[in-house]
Amino acid sequence: MHNLARLKQAKERFFHGRRTFRKEGPAAEAIQAIANQNPIPRELVRTYLRQGNLRVASFLRDDTEGLRIVRPGSTDVELAIKMCVDSRAMVLTILDHILRIGLERTAGAIVRDGHVFRKLVAGGVGVVTTHEFCGAEGAAHDFHKYRKNIRDVDPDLFRIITGIPKAVAVLDEGKIRSRFNSTAQTNSALAAMAQHCSECDISLSETTNIHPAMTVFEPEAKLVMINPAKPLEDLDVENPIINELKRNVADLHLLAKEEGRSMQSQYAHVVLVYDPDRTHDPRLLFGLLPNEAFVVTVNSGQLFKKAQNKEELIRGSASIGCVKYAVSDGGNGHVKGVGKEGGNGFVLIVDPDPKVATKIKDILLGNGNGGNGLKAATKGGETIEIAQYNPETHLITFVN
Numbered sequence: 001m002h003n004l005a006r007l008k009q010a011k012e013r014f015f016h017g018r019r020t021f022r023k024e025g026p027a028a029e030a031i032q033a034i035a036n037q038n039p040i041p042r043e044l045v046r047t048y049l050r051q052g053n054l055r056v057a058s059f060l061r062d063d064t065e066g067l068r069i070v071r072p073g074s075t076d077v078e079l080a081i082k083m084c085v086d087s088r089a090m091v092l093t094i095l096d097h098i099l100r101i102g103l104e105r106t107a108g109a110i111v112r113d114g115h116v117f118r119k120l121v122a123g124g125v126g127v128v129t130t131h132e133f134c135g136a137e138g139a140a141h142d143f144h145k146y147r148k149n150i151r152d153v154d155p156d157l158f159r160i161i162t163g164i165p166k167a168v169a170v171l172d173e174g175k176i177r178s179r180f181n182s183t184a185q186t187n188s189a190l191a192a193m194a195q196h197c198s199e200c201d202i203s204l205s206e207t208t209n210i211h212p213a214m215t216v217f218e219p220e221a222k223l224v225m226i227n228p229a230k231p232l233e234d235l236d237v238e239n240p241i242i243n244e245l246k247r248n249v250a251d252l253h254l255l256a257k258e259e260g261r262s263m264q265s266q267y268a269h270v271v272l273v274y275d276p277d278r279t280h281d282p283r284l285l286f287g288l289l290p291n292e293a294f295v296v297t298v299n300s301g302q303l304f305k306k307a308q309n310k311e312e313l314i315r316g317s318a319s320i321g322c323v324k325y326a327v328s329d330g331g332n333g334h335v336k337g338v339g340k341e342g343g344n345g346f347v348l349i350v351d352p353d354p355k356v357a358t359k360i361k362d363i364l365l366g367n368g369n370g371g372n373g374l375k376a377a378t379k380g381g382e383t384i385e386i387a388q389y390n391p392e393t394h395l396i397t398f399v400n
């Protein structure tokens with residue numbers, strides 16, 4: 001088992017290294033631009049990402065003594081997390097290199113078949129976390145409240161909107177909506193697990209350790225655990241892994257504060273697309289803070305299967321919907337810095353195999369599916385780039 005005392009020490013060193021790194025050179029320049037909400041040219045973003053990755057890779061190589069570094073894509077995970085793709089949601093710091101973690105992101109933390117929770121080992125912990133100021137929840141709210149014409153909604157975005165129960169979406173107060181959404185998505189996860197367990201030999205009681213949670217950004221960023229029976233109330237969950245997650249959010253909030261920005265402000269300079277079964281969280285591999293990059297997870301195997309069945313892909317894929325939501329949405333992407341006016345349109349697909357990344361790029365562009373996907377928002381694909389991840393060295397190389 002992992003050594004939590006060593007893990008804490010390593011996290012401490014990582015945290016201080018990051019603080020120093022971010023104070024000079026291209027990092028400082030990029031961070032200043034983010035804090036001022038100024039557009040960042042792709043070239044500067046690339047330099048900043050490259051340097052951040054070198055720092056993280058050397059940390060993992062030289063400074064994690066006594067800790068075992070796990071490869072991504074483990075099928076038996078100790079911690080399974082479903083969280084929103086939003087750029088501000090908390091990250092795991094170095095946890096996902098040390099623990100066997102399953103991580104899935106969808107807009108609004110929407111749980112469909114509970115895929116990530118099916119990987120949990122007996123006694124493992126599951127967390128569904130929504131967050132304050134959620135754009136997906138807001139979009140669902142507006143849709144039901146103002147009855148936008150269904151024909152005006154992109155089919156991929158429609159999948160997001162309908163993934164949040166109407167009774168939750170119509171709640172006016174954002175914080176309360178998020179609490180109820182987290183609870184509703186956790187219930188979906190539990191139902192998916194009940195079905196899963198009835199089909200195999202696992203005892204349901206061993207896999208129902210799934211907790212609703214929410215990240216609050218103001219006034220202090222923190223992760224709150226929600227009482228599933230009374231969603232307006234918090235619950236004390238005594239678990240060392242959950243305690244580490246809570247500490248991460250507090251640490252990251254402190255760092256953001258030092259740089260003159262709050263966790264509330266959302267200004268991304270890149271949309272990172274990756275398959276968590278194949279690659280560690282690229283935001284972490286680049287050493288970014290939570291509100292610097294918008295991160296979308298794709299299950300590439302499932303996406304390719306869908307692409308072969310064109311009809312199904314046209315009907316919608318949540319991960320494509322998330323990228324569209326960020327950078328295009330009919331010329332007005334929701335993520336400032338990337339999609340809004342003056343945004344750089346920068347989408348970076350990270351994978352160990354450039355061929356897989358190229359295939360994902362094709363799907364994003366709607367090639368061969370009759371759609372035009374992200375062509376307009378990315379200058380015909382020019383601002384979609386590919387980076388190769390080496391799981392042995394943790395180094396990332398830009399391919400194009």
Ligand SMILES: [Zn+2]
Binds near residue numbers: 107134135137
């Ligand atoms: Zn969100």
